Amino acid sequence: MSLLQEEREIILNNEFVDNFDFAEVEEFVRNADKELFISHHFAQKKKMLVQPRGGFPTYEKQFALNEFFVKANVDVLPLTIDSNTRLNDYATAKKMLRLSEETEKDMLNGYPLVNHGYRTTRKMITHFNKPVSLRHGTPDARLLIETAIASGIFEIEGGPITYLLPYSKNFPLDKAFLYWKYVEKVCANYSKLNLPINRESFGPLTATLVPPSITIVIQLLEMLLSLEEGVKSFSVSFSQTGSMNQDIVMGAVLRKMAKYYADEINCSDAAINLVYHQWMGAFPTNKDYAEQLINMSTVIASMVGADKIITKTREEASGIPTKEANAKTVANTQYTLGILNGLPKIVDQEEEEILSLEVKAIMEAVFNDPADTLWRKVFNSIKNGTIDVPFSPHIINHNEMITVRDANKNIRIIKRGNVPIPDKCFLYEKSKCDLSKDTTSIVNDIIHDIGIMQ
């Protein structure tokens, strides 16, 4: 028995798992309908796929939410997991699920997939026969993704960096890399049986003034870590920055670089998709304004040429959205996409060149780390601040980089910390900003820059 299979048996031999039948699950994946695979829909390239967010604790409510989504003409269904499951606390999730079922009051902020189990969940997934995307935020997602794939969920979001640095203060990063290596291997192995399981990275990170170069580098590194384990379909992603031009530049550079680095490790056979998140920062409390913002995000996603868009709702500022509000966004977004025709092609060569130079310089610094494997190089690079994510709560993150918005609301780096931004690029970034201000007014600007959509 391989080491991986030994580990899988340990992971799945868990008091919260009801007899995981490896052979039956393999048979299920082998014979699964191609409609369930988002990789199949990406390959057809018919239109930008629309995917909302959403998860409710009970099976009935999740089923009802999916019904609403399907009526609204959804392309990809979400399954958002509750926060206890994300922290591997299945006992609390179980208790809260029972409370939710008995009182009809939601005691969890998502669907406790492990507690529901794959036999139950698979009924829902195969009933709707739409691709489902697993949304979570779990550093150790081994049990979760085994349950997800066995249920018919063939897109797994996340990664060791993007699901850790924005969400955790002190979960060990090195452990996250190893746990996600397991996820990649399992996804790669199942991909051999039928169409590929798609992996997606979470580009928004902290959604707070993260400069494009940092987002792109982290997207590329998670892509490489996934492809090197044999994953054949991967989505890089990012969220609306606040400047349409910066979004377009970022999309173009991310696509080019993803192809370039995938080729570099001889993985040009893997499909690379681009995913755009509607505005992930603080939303306006005025629900009509929120709809305008969402609509604008859809227009920008089209300008970027995204393969999939992930939607927000008009209720974003006030908590977990109702299924009605959630489905309304899906319908609205589909409508907007349907009427957006004859988009102009915008290319900003100067910005693309600057951003490409920054990305290449950081990637080179990561590759030049003396460690023996890629994940260790990446680990060291985060530890020594070569990669620095603004506003990450994690203790390993350096927090030395400072970014502000320029007059056109582009995110600019005004302090680079240990990130090897080339001098030429750094001068360019700073030249766009008013640097004569004292720190107190810069802090006020940053507060304003974070809340530009409110």
Add this chain to the structure above:
Amino acid sequence: MKVITGVVGNDIHVVANRLIELSLDARGFEVFNLGVNTYLEEFFDAAVETQADILLISSLNGEAEGWAREVKFLKSKYKTLDNLVMMIGGNLVVGTAAAKDIVPRYRNYGFDLVFHQVDLNTGLDTLEEYLKTRNI
């Protein structure tokens, strides 16, 4: 002058915490930022370790009130913290309440300076004034 700062409890809201660090730094303080998700013991341990003059605790989700009740008891167990300036700010209750009700409560919990939903720079200006009056 040395300041310990951080967000108390299981609160992971990091944005203001970073801005507090930047602002304190700009005003010439030596800042030890413990970050989000910090427990009271960690604050006091850090104050002893660094011989800090000021402890600036912040809260966004409002869980501070649950923790603040234990401040006096816990602080009394440390021998060298009698002169530590105790400051707290942010959103200091779960739900809503008026500052005029909240401030006296937090004074009783053992804080010298209490800022409920007050602008960061106003809070830090007040801190600097307060330090002058105490001749620190």
